[in-house]
Amino acid sequence: MILTVSTKPYADQKPGTSGLRKKVPVFQQENYAENFIQAIFDSLEGFEGQTLVIGGDGRYYNREVIQVALKMAAANGFGKVMVGKGGILSTPAASHVIRKYHAFGGIVLSASHNPGGPTEDFGIKYNIGNGGPAPEKITDAIFDRTRNIDSYKIADVADIDLDTVGSFDLAGMTVEVIDPVTDYADLMETLFDFPAIRSLISGGFRVVIDSMSAVTGPYAVEILEKRLGAPAGSVRNEVPLPDFGHHHPDPNLVHAKELYDDVMSADGPDFGAASDGDGDRNMVVGKGMFVTPSDSLAMIAANATCAPGYRQGIAGIARSMPTSAAADRVAEKLGIGMYETPTGWKFFGNLMDAGKVTVCGEESFGTGSDHVREKDGLWAVLFWLNIVAARKQSVKEIVEAHWAEYGRNYYSRHDYEGVDTDNANALVTALRAKLGSLPGTTINGLVVSAADDFAYHDPIDHSVSKNQGIRILFEGGSRIVFRLSGTGTSGATLRLYVERYEPDASRHGIETQAALADLIAAAEEVAEIKRYTGMNEPTVIT
Numbered sequence: 207m208i209l210t211v212s213t214k215p216y217a218d219q220k221p222g223t224s225g226l227r228k229k230v231p232v233f234q235q236e237n238y239a240e241n242f243i244q245a246i247f248d249s250l251e252g253f254e255g256q257t258l259v260i261g262g263d264g265r266y267y268n269r270e271v272i273q274v275a276l277k278m279a280a281a282n283g284f285g286k287v288m289v290g291k292g293g294i295l296s297t298p299a300a301s302h303v304i305r306k307y308h309a310f311g312g313i314v315l316s317a318s319h320n321p322g323g324p325t326e327d328f329g330i331k332y333n334i335g336n337g338g339p340a341p342e343k344i345t346d347a348i349f350d351r352t353r354n355i356d357s358y359k360i361a362d363v364a365d366i367d368l369d370t371v372g373s374f375d376l377a378g379m380t381v382e383v384i385d386p387v388t389d390y391a392d393l394m395e396t397l398f399d400f401p402a403i404r405s406l407i408s409g410g411f412r413v414v415i416d417s418m419s420a421v422t423g424p425y426a427v428e429i430l431e432k433r434l435g436a437p438a439g440s441v442r443n444e445v446p447l448p449d450f451g452h453h454h455p456d457p458n459l460v461h462a463k464e465l466y467d468d469v470m471s472a473d474g475p476d477f478g479a480a481s482d483g484d485g486d487r488n489m490v491v492g493k494g495m496f497v498t499p500s501d502s503l504a505m506i507a508a509n510a511t512c513a514p515g516y517r518q519g520i521a522g523i524a525r526s527m528p529t530s531a532a533a534d535r536v537a538e539k540l541g542i543g544m545y546e547t548p549t550g551w552k553f554f555g556n557l558m559d560a561g562k563v564t565v566c567g568e569e570s571f572g573t574g575s576d577h578v579r580e581k582d583g584l585w586a587v588l589f590w591l592n593i594v595a596a597r598k599q600s601v602k603e604i605v606e607a608h609w610a611e612y613g614r615n616y617y618s619r620h621d622y623e624g625v626d627t628d629n630a631n632a633l634v635t636a637l638r639a640k641l642g643s644l645p646g647t648t649i650n651g652l653v654v655s656a657a658d659d660f661a662y663h664d665p666i667d668h669s670v671s672k673n674q675g676i677r678i679l680f681e682g683g684s685r686i687v688f689r690l691s692g693t694g695t696s697g698a699t700l701r702l703y704v705e706r707y708e709p710d711a712s713r714h715g716i717e718t719q720a721a722l723a724d725l726i727a728a729a730e731e732v733a734e735i736k737r738y739t740g741m742n743e744p745t746v747i748t
């Protein structure tokens with residue numbers, strides 16, 4: 207039986223950088239998730255009888271919302287839903303399933319790198335038929351709909367058993383519970399040289415992956431231990447937990463420090479990698495060398511032809527504006543297109559669909575390619591293993607050779623988390639007001655060559671996205687960028703991105719924060735971060 211339930215709108219359902227993210231208790235309010243899901247369906251056309259993909263990262267509240275979404279999909283007229291067993295699908299795997307089975311779209315339940323648990327974060331995101339996050343035109347329409355929604359449709363039936371693979375009927379709609387890992391692992395095997403990686407590993411190269419008790423565990427065990435022959439136990443924290451074992455499933459030098467320290471120790475593994483809550487981020491560490499995400503994009507692009515799936519070369523590269531310009535030098539050398547987009551994977555989809563770019567990346571530990579339309583953590587890890595196997599060099603040797611050839615982009619991001627929202631907005635407003643007068647002036651000894659608030663003109667659909675981050679560029683190619691996070695769930699997070707280009711190889715061994723010290727001081731001088739945030743230090747430095 208299909209019920210039409212009356213409801214009242216919530217005012218705070220505006221999707222951010224990557225979907226709607228809120229604390230679990232916010233989502234547990236009456237009809238909160240239902241309103242948002244109905245608003246998604248109301249913003250789409252032509253899905254009658256079509257297939258929807260649903261999956262999540264297994265965090266607390268995942269199962270409950272999946273049952274609701276299934277019943278609402280049936281009531282709204284979808285013909286079929288494909289859902290991962292146990293409600294699990296990593297974000298890149300969900301993207302692949304949407305593409306492979308020509309689904310109409312997908313609902314991805316995740317708050318990604320944010321902590322999980324009864325008082326932590328939850329999220330809902332809609333992906334379109336290309337497998338990628340919905341573009342702003344659709345997220346804006348969803349938000350508009352949430353503001354005046356007055357009812358939703360739901361099938362009044364029992365819950366589906368999510369733990370048995372197979373086909374079920376739900377109020378006339380087919381629910382297919384699928385193995386979440388196989389399709390994805392098969393895809394990876396088509397892109398990378400598995401025999402070469404397997405012999406690298408059997409030759410004694412020790413690889414560890416920290417899945418951080420999040421969604422990549424089952425994928426990493428299948429690929430690294432089963433298909434590539436790494437010893438059992440090479441994947442750590444491999445069981446997805448609803449609260450990620452009380453950890454922050456964020457693969458960076460702060461939250462994956464144990465892994466980093468292990469790889470850096472004398473008798474530790476040769477190669478370490480970590481992923482985030484929903485499996486789309488990656489951190490890559492070689493012995494004696496942490497690879498910054500911006501460098502990783504550049505180096506994957508420069509070495510792409512090592513991997514069978516990219517043997518014919520790449521069409522172009524895209525990076526988010528705050529990501530370092532290391533990849534730009536690779537694009538220049540290869541004579542291919544380079545695109546600079548706002549933060550968030552949703553801006554890459556058009557470029558990939560149009561065949562303009564093959565690889566994309568963000569400084570926030572995200573890299574991916576047109577094999578799906580999301581960033582992809584394990585894909586990046588496998589790409590690095592493939593490059594190491596093909597070049598027969600260590601990560602450290604590959605990185606240093608790259609810097610020697612292209613120069614080094616010193617890069618760091620400083621996050622100020624939990625800032626009072628009004629104060630964070632005041633900082634941005636004050637900075638914006640100064641922008642016009644900055645060019646030509648000197649800040650802490652650095653001459654400003656340009657300053658603006660980044661606006662993106664999409665070359666494919668010609669949409670315009672304004673206010674995507676304040677950037678101050680200095681003579682010589684250094685820059686600082688300021689923006690407010692769009693994924694947080696309490697207060698505001700100020701992000702400061704700092705970059706310096708150093709062509710001189712004799713100056714490539716400087717500690718990153720020291721190499722950037724004058725730029726960091728310039729950022730404080732121009733934005734008065736301490737005064738506005740009331741903080742003397744960033745909460746996280748990556």
Ligand code: VG1
Binds near residue numbers: 223319486550690693
């Ligand atoms: C952050 C990152 C951004 C990334 C986004 C989603 O957004 O900076 O690069 O695309 O998270 O990643 P923000 O607005 O907080 O800076 V994930 O792995 O959380 O889906």
Ligand code: CO
Binds near residue numbers: 297484487
């Ligand atoms: Co993520």
